Amino acid sequence: MRIKAAVVHDKGENFRIEEVELSDLKRDEVLVKIVASGICHTDAVARDIGLTPFPAVLGHEGSGIVEKVGPDVKTIRPGDHVVISFASCGQCEHCLTGHPGACFKINELNFGGKDEDGDYRIFQNGRGVSTFFGQSSFATYAIAKERNVVKVDKDVDLALLSPLGCGIQTGAGTVLNKLKPAFGSSIAVYGCGAVGLSAVMAAKIAGCKHIVAVDIHQNRLDLAKELGATHVLNGKEADVVKEIKAVTEGGTHYAVETTGVPAVVRQSLQALRPLGQTAIVGVTPEMTIDVHNEIMAEGKTMMGVIEGDAVPKLFIPQLIAYYKKGLFPFDKLIRFYAFDEINKAFEDSAKGITVKPVIKISA
Structure with a gap:
């Protein structure tokens, strides 16, 4: 499907919002219409020094609404509100003992630019474009593995929840x-x-x-x-x-x-x-x-x-519960920007003007 995404074509360049092609869902994947994406320092490092191959669609703190799921997906349904977190294999020693942030394939899956099968998810003019953190959420839609998608309460502003996926x-x-x-x-x-x-x-x-x-x-x-x-x-x-x-x-x-x-x-x-x-x-x-x-x-x-040694499917809902009780007011860190203000958001973050920029991508 054709989507809009903020593409970085080479080291240190600004983001350009362009049309790209998103591949079809695999059996264990989820298609999410992105509502918002937090900007993390890791995105800036990736843009400036090249943590992942260029061209790339960055963004790794996505939140949105599930539009479609693969046939093997059991815990996520269309219409669910979700936060997308980091990629992990789900099968290694550390994933199986509750430490997915130390996954044996953490660098390959989050910075390698392709999915765990070695395939590109995103294309532009017939050329593969790197995926970031298994999601690439600086885009109108993103695909992620079921295990990296966290179902969240629908009574909390979905745009506000996006930074929970990584930095917070x-x-x-x-x-x-x-x-x-x-x-x-x-x-x-x-x-x-x-x-x-x-x-x-x-x-x-x-x-x-x-x-x-x-x-x-x-x-x-x-x-x-x-x-x-x-x-x-x-x-x-x-x-x-x-x-x-x-x-x-x-x-x-x-x-x-x-x-x-x-x-x-x-x-x-x-x-x-x-x-x-x-x-x-x-x-x-x-x-x-x-x-x-x-x-x-x-x-x-x-x-x-x-990643805070967290199991995102458990920890992110706990943080939301603390927020709803007034014990974790992370909303005080956030300033929202429109999608086409993405470069300004990065500038404001670098200058210390904004603690946590969040890009609103769709309603």
Whole structure:
């Protein structure tokens, strides 16, 4: 079928809304009319450095209404409201034990540009166009595997729910699923974008006594305070490690590092108390760490966390339930843009004007 999609033709280029051809459904797939798609930092990285082959249709936080399902699909029906999350194989050791974010094929399925059978889903002028995260939701329609499609409540604005598929799930899940902070413990969150602020809200849900938010943008620190941070620090002005140790009487039990900035990664380690744990979720370059003094000598742990170690079909409905109870007000992060404003939305995100841009694609 012919659809409209925001296509990136080469590294660093702007998105162009163009006509493409979407392939027919396979037996275990779902066709979704996209209502909205969140913009994640990973989309910007893919556009700028080429995480997936070009040309590509990016977008990996889609929400929409199911239009058609393959004959083997059992849990999703036409008319269902859904959020589309990341792709996983469903068969490897980690998928089968509830850790699909660590799927053995996670990179191939999300960044390889083709489906798990090695086929293109999207074509333009007879040429294959890469699919992103098994969905490519910067488009009027998307195809995804049943296991990556999450049925959601129809009484919540569907456009609002799209970012739950990746960024918000990552921040909240890193706290609630992986770190699992004890009631009354302390945590620092480095970077107050959508991922970091989701971690702040999750830490409040978990009952952390000290929730320290670190950023260089005052407007984001103000929002962190509103969402549950007990203390905020401007990384340009404060001695972050010294102040965190003073506030928490020795350092935090936990940290979530979202920035990927090497100096900040080291701060997240240095500001831990002995036996503390840092979860790295930001895209981080090669860097130097003093393993003895910053990790081993005080029994600290540094771990990578992918997609909040979440099972999306379970975790996303839980986050929606928290939202409906007023405990997870992620709507305060979001600003909506029209489909043809997609390049402006990316610019506003890069400048820090908007925490979480969401592109409205159809009504």
